[in-house]
Amino acid sequence: MTAHIPHPYPAGMAANFVLTSRAANFEGRSLTLAIELKGRPGQAIGCVGVHEKAPGAPEVGYWLGKPFWGQGLMSEAARGLIALSWRTTRFRTIHAAAMPGNFASRRVLEKCGFVATGEAIIAAPARGGSLIAEKFELARGEAWEAREFRKCA
Ligand SMILES: CC(C)(COP(=O)(O)OP(=O)(O)OC[C@H]1O[C@@H](n2cnc3c(N)ncnc32)[C@H](O)[C@@H]1OP(=O)(O)O)[C@@H](O)C(=O)NCCC(=O)NCCS
Numbered sequence: 001m002t003a004h005i006p007h008p009y010p011a012g013m014a015a016n017f018v019l020t021s022r023a024a025n026f027e028g029r030s031l032t033l034a035i036e037l038k039g040r041p042g043q044a045i046g047c048v049g050v051h052e053k054a055p056g057a058p059e060v061g062y063w064l065g066k067p068f069w070g071q072g073l074m075s076e077a078a079r080g081l082i083a084l085s086w087r088t089t090r091f092r093t094i095h096a097a098a099m100p101g102n103f104a105s106r107r108v109l110e111k112c113g114f115v116a117t118g119e120a121i122i123a124a125p126a127r128g129g130s131l132i133a134e135k136f137e138l139a140r141g142e143a144w145e146a147r148e149f150r151k152c153a
Helices: 013-027 073-088 103-111 142-152
Strands: 030-036 044-054 057-064 093-098 115-124 129-139
Touching: 013 030, 030 073, 044 073, 057 073, 073 103, 073 142, 093 103, 103 129
Parallel strands: 057 093
Antiparallel strands: 030 044, 044 057, 093 129, 115 129
C-alpha cells in the first residue's frame, strides 16, 4: 500500500532510511518522526512524516506496525504532526495520496479533515514504477482549528 517501502524489505534499508530521514529533518527538507506508545517510550512502532515534495507542496505519509493497527494510533499521530506543521511552517495546504483500495489510510486522512481531490498517477518506485492513487488535500484555517477545538472541548 506504500509507494516507497518495498516488500519484502531489503537488509540495510532501515538503517539507510533512518540516516536519510535524520539528514532531511536536520536540513528542514522534511520532518519524519518515529511513533512510540505513551507507555512504552523508546520503542518505535511506526513512522509519520511530512515532506516538501515540491516547493510549498508538503505531503504527509505514514505506516504503522501491523500489531498496532485499528486502535486509532495513526489518526492521533497524523493529527499531531499536522498541528505541528501548521505551527512551524507557512504552508497553506498539506497533500496526501492513498491507493484506491487503502481504506484504512483513506479513513485516517478523512478523520484528519482531508478532502479527496481526484485520481492522479504518482511515482511508486517500491511498486515497480508508477500507479494510480487518490489525492487528498487539507487546507490551513478555520475548519482545522474548529475541528481540533471540538475534539478538546
Ligand atoms: C494506514 C494505517 C497507517 C492505519 O493505521 P491505524 O492506526 O490502524 O489507523 P486508525 O486506527 O487511526 O484509523 C483507521 C480507520 O480506518 C478504518 N478501517 C480500517 N480498515 C478498513 C477497511 N478495510 N475499510 C474501511 N475502513 C477501514 C478503521 O475502522 C478506522 O476508522 P474508525 O476510527 O472510524 O473506525 C495502517 O493500516 C498501515 O500502516 N498500513 C500500511 C501502510 C500504509 O498503508 N500507509 C499509508 C500509505 S498511503
